[in-house]
Amino acid sequence: MGQVHAAAWLEAGAQVVAVHSASLESALGLAARYGARVCSNVAELLEQVDVVDLCVPTHLHHAMTLEAASAGKHVVCEKPMALDLSDARAMIAACEQADVRLFIAHVVRFFPQYRAARDAVQSGQIGSLGVIRLKRAAYQPRVSGENWFLDSAKSGGMILDLMVHDFDYARWLGGPVARVFAKSARASRADSPTYYTLSDFALVTLEFKSGAMAQIEGGWAYPAGVFRTAFDIAGSSGLIEWSSDDTNTIKSFLEPTNSGSAEVGLPLSILAEDPYLTQIKHVKQALETRTEFLVTPIEALEALRIGLAAKRSLETGRSISISEVN
Amino acid sequence: MPVQISTVKLRVGIMSFAHVHADGYTPLLQAMPDLEFIGFSDTDLVRGERAAKTHGAKHFSGHEMLLAQKLDAVIVCCENVGRRKLVEMAAQAGTHVLCEKPIEATLEDALAMRQACTSAGVNFMTAFPMRFDPSIRLLRDRIQNGDLGKIYAANGINHSEIPRHHRAWFAQKALAAGGAVMDHTVHLTDLYRWLFESEVTEVHAVVGNPFYPNQIDVDSAGLVTLTLENQVFAGIDCSWSRPETYPRWGHLKLEVIGEKGALEVDAFAQHLNVYRDRLTWQNWGGDPNRAMLEEFFASIREARAPSVTWQDGFEALRVALACYDSNDAKQPIRMERTSS
Numbered sequence: 001m002g003q004v005h006a007a008a009w010l011e012a013g014a015q016v017v018a019v020h021s022a023s024l025e026s027a028l029g030l031a032a033r034y035g036a037r038v039c040s041n042v043a044e045l046l047e048q049v050d051v052v053d054l055c056v057p058t059h060l061h062h063a064m065t066l067e068a069a070s071a072g073k074h075v076v077c078e079k080p081m082a083l084d085l086s087d088a089r090a091m092i093a094a095c096e097q098a099d100v101r102l103f104i105a106h107v108v109r110f111f112p113q114y115r116a117a118r119d120a121v122q123s124g125q126i127g128s129l130g131v132i133r134l135k136r137a138a139y140q141p142r143v144s145g146e147n148w149f150l151d152s153a154k155s156g157g158m159i160l161d162l163m164v165h166d167f168d169y170a171r172w173l174g175g176p177v178a179r180v181f182a183k184s185a186r187a188s189r190a191d192s193p194t195y196y197t198l199s200d201f202a203l204v205t206l207e208f209k210s211g212a213m214a215q216i217e218g219g220w221a222y223p224a225g226v227f228r229t230a231f232d233i234a235g236s237s238g239l240i241e242w243s244s245d246d247t248n249t250i251k252s253f254l255e256p257t258n259s260g261s262a263e264v265g266l267p268l269s270i271l272a273e274d275p276y277l278t279q280i281k282h283v284k285q286a287l288e289t290r291t292e293f294l295v296t297p298i299e300a301l302e303a304l305r306i307g308l309a310a311k312r313s314l315e316t317g318r319s320i321s322i323s324e325v326n
Numbered sequence: 327m328p329v330q331i332s333t334v335k336l337r338v339g340i341m342s343f344a345h346v347h348a349d350g351y352t353p354l355l356q357a358m359p360d361l362e363f364i365g366f367s368d369t370d371l372v373r374g375e376r377a378a379k380t381h382g383a384k385h386f387s388g389h390e391m392l393l394a395q396k397l398d399a400v401i402v403c404c405e406n407v408g409r410r411k412l413v414e415m416a417a418q419a420g421t422h423v424l425c426e427k428p429i430e431a432t433l434e435d436a437l438a439m440r441q442a443c444t445s446a447g448v449n450f451m452t453a454f455p456m457r458f459d460p461s462i463r464l465l466r467d468r469i470q471n472g473d474l475g476k477i478y479a480a481n482g483i484n485h486s487e488i489p490r491h492h493r494a495w496f497a498q499k500a501l502a503a504g505g506a507v508m509d510h511t512v513h514l515t516d517l518y519r520w521l522f523e524s525e526v527t528e529v530h531a532v533v534g535n536p537f538y539p540n541q542i543d544v545d546s547a548g549l550v551t552l553t554l555e556n557q558v559f560a561g562i563d564c565s566w567s568r569p570e571t572y573p574r575w576g577h578l579k580l581e582v583i584g585e586k587g588a589l590e591v592d593a594f595a596q597h598l599n600v601y602r603d604r605l606t607w608q609n610w611g612g613d614p615n616r617a618m619l620e621e622f623f624a625s626i627r628e629a630r631a632p633s634v635t636w637q638d639g640f641e642a643l644r645v646a647l648a649c650y651d652s653n654d655a656k657q658p659i660r661m662e663r664t665s666s
Binding site: 217236239 | 478479481483530532534536537538539546547549551553557558559561563565567568569572583584585587588656657658
């Protein structure tokens, strides 16, 4: 994700001046491409920048955000915001106290089809919301080196890392959530001898305070290279359907190459502007004009809360009232 | 009284045209060469006359009059509430029964239906046509062949428009005993039990009426999560969430996820896009009802139990009813195995 964001910052008209990574090799590669300086630690990097963009594993978000805030730097941070609510609250408080901005990169809100659907809902085109279905199903992330995605203590697992996108989107559509119920393959197969390499699949049911309901499907269970997303948003006077299966603008029928697929399976969107660029442009503009971000830190915290409620439902087998998760 | 009829044409009737499926069964029955479609009974005379005209079929204004025709088999197509009465009448007349789903509104009534058929020695088959869909059958073969490896989960959609414009009773509590959950949960529940050969141990459901508030006294939406004995969990969206402008009534889709990937079935994908005043999807694929009816008649000719039983209908009904309990309790409901 660091490479995607770096390219977007450059395209948005910013300079990528400093890079830090646990992997010196990837830091050197990125630095060479953008003419940036490689920093051996975060403190050194913070001296060089106006904004720091944290594309690090999730368990590091909290400490690095606090460090950046105390250095007086604005923070862009990958989703999920943190692994628990107290960390998320501390991040918000630290940025407020230091008078720096905090943006959590819930990039799905910048995908044009998701935005168009939300606009249609907001403008009343389908009446009041009834049933929302969101699907995000991919393959197990693969990274060179240690695969922190598969370590729940570092990534929060598939529920937090992947499904938090749709928790945020669902809440953006439907407002506050009242109850959460979840089932997952990993939770169901906790006694499996291959548990730690098990791919995952989950169904999460949300009940909104409004009375609307949502089913969120997430998966790291497809073969490498398969990434499918879909939504189906039904209201009292209309329906919005979209599926990545049906909206390919280009199809290829080529001999296979050796290069394989992207490491964590980013969706291919053949668009005039990549949504990751749209997101970074928005962040840059909001910082420059001192206007509000499309995703507020509180909203990112609430998406995390839904994810944590889903995990608690998996642990207890119960339906969880959102107020139980503090 | 087991019936012995191998060369004689089966005499078949339909009890009540309340259910929309009667309109689908009738032409299939009329076209089957090895049976005689005697006609149908309906105490709603207006509906009966209209159906008689539409299908060129004989209308009996009372169920006794139809059963007096010495039938071998009937299809019970009345409202959800009241199937027991018609099934008991049919059984007492020595007539085999194919019964619409959900088989009744309460477990007590469903149990009485079994009792009636067992004592009379007639077959009771539950109308679960999706088991006869060729894509679903291929899915089952591939699951059983181990092509998906260990199964993790499934997610299915059986949503539709509200059926009230075809038959008002579907959205009336007194006759349907529920809405979308009663109407649609049973199909996918039955498929999950059949595909995975495992019983449901837990039911979680969120049920509501977000689509027709103040218009109907039943639910119009439900999101259900089942857990089976073999740890597979499975979603069902049974909602009446398709607007009346949708190109077709709805669909049945099902994805099964296992350790080797996933298989997805869209059972009604074989359609034409037809544009007139608005887009409609017109089926060019098969009709699983045909194979279901053939199995019903084959079970009678071969004097054996049908492949879809009363028990299958009963288990699906238990799950549908548990959905309402779960929604009331705001918690998942444990299901004990039926002692049978």
